[in-house]
Amino acid sequence: MKKPPYYDLTGNIIIRLLVGMVFLSEGIQKFLFPVADGAGRFAKIGIPHPDFLGPFVGATEIICGTLLVIGLITRLVVVPLLIVILTAIITTKIPMLIGKGFWATAHDGRADFSMLMGLIFLLIYGAGKYSLDNRLFNRKTA
Numbered sequence: 519m520k521k522p523p524y525y526d527l528t529g530n531i532i533i534r535l536l537v538g539m540v541f542l543s544e545g546i547q548k549f550l551f552p553v554a555d556g557a558g559r560f561a562k563i564g565i566p567h568p569d570f571l572g573p574f575v576g577a578t579e580i581i582c583g584t585l586l587v588i589g590l591i592t593r594l595v596v597v598p599l600l601i602v603i604l605t606a607i608i609t610t611k612i613p614m615l616i617g618k619g620f621w622a623t624a625h626d627g628r629a630d631f632s633m634l635m636g637l638i639f640l641l642i643y644g645a646g647k648y649s650l651d652n653r654l655f656n657r658k659t660a
Contacts, residue, residue, distance in 0.1 A: 528646065528647060529646070530640070530644070530645060530646025530647070530648075530649070531647075531648045533639050533640060534586050534587065534592070534640060534645060534649070535587060536632075536636060537583075537586055537640065538584070538585075540583070540629070540633060541580075541586065542584055543583075544583075545577065545578070545581075547576075548572055548575065549576050552572060552573075556572035556576055557569050557572030557573070558572075560572045560575075563610060564609070565605075565609060578602060579599070579602065582596075582598055582599050586599075586640070588649070589646070589648070590645075590649070590651060592645035592651050596637050597641075599633075600637050600641070603630060607627070607630050610630075614626060
């Protein structure tokens with residue numbers, strides 16, 4: 519089977535590492551600093567059941583971020599991270615846009631926007647050549 523032209527792009531690993539490491543770091547911080555970044559922050563912005571969802575989202579970010587870094591089941595783990603980042607944008611950036619305007623939101627939302635675009639890229643193009651997905655699922659047949 520002929521591989522698509524984007525298959526040999528090595529840039530996928532850069533996007534994977536960028537997005538994976540940010541989510542991994544954010545997930546760990548939800549446990550290290552629960553008042554500022556976990557359940558306390560969730561309660562402050564009105565997310566229901568913050569004592570459950572704070573650790574749940576943190577664990578999701580740690581697990582999925584790690585899987586992105588190593589490039590395992592990449593397209594699958596992008597889906598829960600898309601839900602996480604879209605929820606973050608809806609609950610924090612949309613109210614900011616209404617209250618503080620475009621430029622304040624653009625400044626504070628640049629990381630969220632970058633993560634969203636990185637996740638969409640990985641959903642479309644996958645983990646790339648240097649990943650466990652490639653090693654496990656794209657073996658050449660003799």
